[in-house]
Amino acid sequence: MIEKLHGPFSARLPGLITGAAGDSWRFAFNLLEPRGVKLLPPNTAKRLDALVGDSNAVPNLKAPEIPEDSALYEHGLVTIGSRYQPTAARPTDERTLNVWLHISNACNIGCFYCYIPDLQKNVVKIHERARQFVVDDTSAKAIAKRLAEHCAANQIGRLHVKFAGGEPTLAIREIDLFCEELMSLRVPTKISFGILTNGVFSPDVVIPTFVNFKFKVSISIDGTQANHDKIRFTRASRGRSGTWSTIQENILRLKEVGINPYILHTITRSNFTQIDLFAEYFSSIGCGFRLSLERSDHAVEPELQKKISGTLTHFYRSFSEFAPLEIRFDRDAKFSEWTLDKKKHIACSSCRKYFAISQRGEISSCQMRLDEPVGDLISDSIQNAIGRFSTDKRTSILHSPLSKIGDCTQCEYRHTCAGGCPQHTRNVYGEMDRPSPWCYVYGSLFPAYVQACATHLARRANKHSAHTL
Amino acid sequence: MENGINENLVVDEAMLRQWESAQAHHTSQSAIATESDDDCDCQDCD
Numbered sequence: 443m444i445e446k447l448h449g450p451f452s453a454r455l456p457g458l459i460t461g462a463a464g465d466s467w468r469f470a471f472n473l474l475e476p477r478g479v480k481l482l483p484p485n486t487a488k489r490l491d492a493l494v495g496d497s498n499a500v501p502n503l504k505a506p507e508i509p510e511d512s513a514l515y516e517h518g519l520v521t522i523g524s525r526y527q528p529t530a531a532r533p534t535d536e537r538t539l540n541v542w543l544h545i546s547n548a549c550n551i552g553c554f555y556c557y558i559p560d561l562q563k564n565v566v567k568i569h570e571r572a573r574q575f576v577v578d579d580t581s582a583k584a585i586a587k588r589l590a591e592h593c594a595a596n597q598i599g600r601l602h603v604k605f606a607g608g609e610p611t612l613a614i615r616e617i618d619l620f621c622e623e624l625m626s627l628r629v630p631t632k633i634s635f636g637i638l639t640n641g642v643f644s645p646d647v648v649i650p651t652f653v654n655f656k657f658k659v660s661i662s663i664d665g666t667q668a669n670h671d672k673i674r675f676t677r678a679s680r681g682r683s684g685t686w687s688t689i690q691e692n693i694l695r696l697k698e699v700g701i702n703p704y705i706l707h708t709i710t711r712s713n714f715t716q717i718d719l720f721a722e723y724f725s726s727i728g729c730g731f732r733l734s735l736e737r738s739d740h741a742v743e744p745e746l747q748k749k750i751s752g753t754l755t756h757f758y759r760s761f762s763e764f765a766p767l768e769i770r771f772d773r774d775a776k777f778s779e780w781t782l783d784k785k786k787h788i789a790c791s792s793c794r795k796y797f798a799i800s801q802r803g804e805i806s807s808c809q810m811r812l813d814e815p816v817g818d819l820i821s822d823s824i825q826n827a828i829g830r831f832s833t834d835k836r837t838s839i840l841h842s843p844l845s846k847i848g849d850c851t852q853c854e855y856r857h858t859c860a861g862g863c864p865q866h867t868r869n870v871y872g873e874m875d876r877p878s879p880w881c882y883v884y885g886s887l888f889p890a891y892v893q894a895c896a897t898h899l900a901r902r903a904n905k906h907s908a909h910t911l
Numbered sequence: 912m913e914n915g916i917n918e919n920l921v922v923d924e925a926m927l928r929q930w931e932s933a934q935a936h937h938t939s940q941s942a943i944a945t946e947s948d949d950d951c952d953c954q955d956c957d
Contacts, residue, residue, distance in 0.1 A: 467922075481922040509919070517921050770924065783924070903922050906930050 450853035451877065451885025457498035457854075458519065459892050460490065466904060469896035470519050471782065474500055475526050476858055477518040478783040479772075479896045481903055486510045490519060536599030540791070541589065542798040542809045545582075545617055546607035548575035550642055551674050551685060553664075555710060555736045557869075559813035561608055564677050576613040577620075577801040584820045585803055586623035592824040593631040604636040606809065611643035613801075614651055621655045636660065638706070640674060641689035645696075652701055659696060659703040661689060663731075665713040665720045672712075693727070705731040714750045717757045721775065725766055730774030735880045737810070737866040747882040754883065755890040762894035767905050771898035777891055778862065778884070786860035787843035793831035794841060807837045810865040839874050840864060848875035859884045 456473035463469040468487035471479050482490060489510040493501035501520045506512045514520040515527050549556070552563030562575050577585070593601050603624070605617050621635060636658040652659060664670040671684025696703055705724050709717070717733065724731050733754070754777070761775060769775065772782050779789045790796065792808045799805055804815035805827040816834060817827025831841040839846050850861040861867065862878030870879045878884060920926070 478923050478925070483919055483921065485919065486921060513919070513921050517923065770928070772924070899922070899924065899927065902927050902931075906927070906934075 449877070450849045451859075451881050452854035453852055454854045455499065456857060457500055458490075458494060459498070459889055460487075460494070461893060461896070463893075463896035463900035464904065467896075467900040469893075469900070471892045471896070472500060472518055473854060473858060475518050476782055476785050477529070479892060479899055480517045480519060481896065481900055486513050490514055493520065537597055538600045538602070538795050539593065539598045540602045540796040541604065542796070543585070543603050543605050543620070544607060544798055544800045544809060544812060545605050545610045545620070546576045546613040547801050547812075548612055549607060549609045549640070550612060551609070551640055551676055553673055553708075555673075555708060555738060557737050557810050557866075558608065559810075565612065566676070567612070575608070575801065577616050577803075579616065579619060581801070581803050581820060582616050582620040583623045585799060586620050587627065588803075588819045588824055590624060590627040590629045590631075594629050595825070598631050600632045600634070602634045602636060604638060606638040609640055609642065610637055611639050611648045614643075614648050618651045618654075621651070625655075634658070638662070640685065641692050641703075642674075642676065642685045643692065645692050649695060649699060649701075652696070653699050657701070659701050660706050661693070661703045662706045662708070663689065663720070663724075664710075665707060666716045666723070669713040669716060673710075693729070697728075703729060705729050707731055707733050708736055709733055709750065709754075710736045711746055711750075714753050717753060718760065721757070721761055721765075725769065725774070730769060730776075732776040732778075734778050735883065737863055737869065739869045740879075741870055742879050744882065747880065751883045751886045754887050758887070758891050758894035759897075762897040762901075765898055767898075767902050769898075772895050775894075775898075777887070779860070780858060780888075780891065782858070782892070782895060785857045787857070788840065788846060788864060789860040789862055790840075790864070792840045792864075793828070793837050794843075797828060797831075807831060807840055808865060810863075810869075811836075836868075846875060849877050850875075853877075853885070855885060855888050859888060 459471045459473060461469060463481060467481045468484075469479055469481050470490060489508065490501075502524055503511055503520055503522050505522060506515060511520065515522055518526050547558075547560070548562040548565035550564065550566060556563075565575065589601065589603070592598070610617060624633060635655050637652070638660045639662075641661040641663070651657070664673045667684070667686040670686045674685045675682040676685060693703055707720060721731065735750070758775070758777070762771065765771060765775060772780075790808070797805055797807060798809045798812060799819065800812050800815065803818055803820040804812070805817050805819055805824065806812050806815045814836060816830040816837070819827060831837040846861075850856055853859070862880055862884055864874040867876055867878050868874050
């Protein structure tokens with residue numbers, strides 16, 4: 443029985459996670475100032491151990507005393523004068539905007555756990571009767587124009603538009619139209635496109651647009667073929683038809699034109715036992731993946747959390763030992779919203795650098811809240827609409843994460859887990875100032891995940907040693 | 912320690928990517944092609 447499902451998962455102050463990574467390395471990770479997993483050479487590891495002593499607190503020095511201190515300071519593992527070494531300016535420091543463009547509120551399948559509000563499921567083809575569920579040509583052009591104006595007026599350096607739905611490829615003609623329109627406006631913003639598809643599309647119709655506009659493609663998969671086909675199927679006249687085979691053919695077609703899709707796998711109570719088979723298969727065909735937990739409207743039973751946590755912990759430990767050395771583990775075997783080189787106060791960037799636009803041009807905090815628009819960019823400006831994120835009590839925490847209160851702000855993993863998906867928490871508990879319904883999984887898995895990233899990193903480092911010696 | 916580089920260096924993802932990039936350049940082997948860092952349906956791009 444899990445004793446604690448509420449309250450901070452771990453009330454220790456954030457500090458250092460340290461340990462062995464394979465036979466040759468020690469590693470360290472700073473929970474208070476996450477800058478990625480660091481592999482330490484023996485003298486540096488020894489010095490850090492001496493400074494840390496029996497606590498996990500980040501050591502503070504008055505000044506570097508030996509060369510190893512400078513290395514620890516450079517990598518954010520000690521402070522000097524209570525300050526971290528500033529990080530170098532990164533391209534990510536430029537103003538960015540990510541937009542979920544909900545180009546189609548219809549889907550050609552009907553996953554039971556889909557969190558999109560009021561989605562039209564099992565729509566085979568967009569015919570006239572279903573056209574109301576996809577963006578119309580006038581709106582597509584208007585959305586492109588408004589985004590371009592917003593980027594220019596706000597010095598947005600990078601705009602990423604992700605087409606989603608529903609199944610966005612049902613509206614591939616409209617996607618093409620939108621991209622053409624946005625690019626023709628020639629704003630001084632670096633524009634990129636992505637698409638989140640279920641992989642069930644006609645490749646001859648769809649892939650040319652992906653190629654033409656250099657799309658990054660993400661495909662949702664539900665584990666192994668047997669599990670996947672139980673959940674992701676089309677409804678044919680003679681019953682259900684699983685989509686696995688179609689998707690595998692489309693992945694091959696994508697690879698033929700140089701597009702390597704990234705796989706998104708939602709973990710549910712019915713598929714979590716086969717994560718290892720899923721990972722082995724997709725890594726063998728050269729696809730990175732992300733695992734994320736189902737976001738339902740219900741609390742998750744303790745026993746289920748315990749089972750899933752145990753399975754994921756075992757999986758990450760094992761996969762770090764045999765995953766291909768060509769992958770980047772924390773991206774290509776990613777878990778949830780975890781990013782080990784970013785300090786977070788909330789799990790996502792919704793309402794600050796990210797929002798969703800519906801097929802009708804309505805703006806909302808994210809795709810889980812398409813039913814709570816704060817404005818309409820066709821009749822209003824984007825700036826006016828997103829300005830409401832700061833004043834609307836439903837979104838103010840997302841806009842200003844430091845205003846968050848509650849148990850997560852006291853947790854050891856406050857800057858890494860950062861509480862999980864806030865909209866999922868709100869769906870279950872009615873508020874965001876609570877730990878995630880998956881708190882137990884997140885808290886118990888996190889140290890093992892860091893260890894797994896370190897183990898894989900050490901294997902890659904050892905590979906280089908063999909080449910360079 | 913046989914790590915093939917200056918044994919006093921701390922190794923992290925950024926450093927390994929530099930090495931791997933250099934090696935791929937020399938051997939014409941490309942690393943696995945994957946999505947961008949912020950690729951997920953939540954856009955965790957903080």
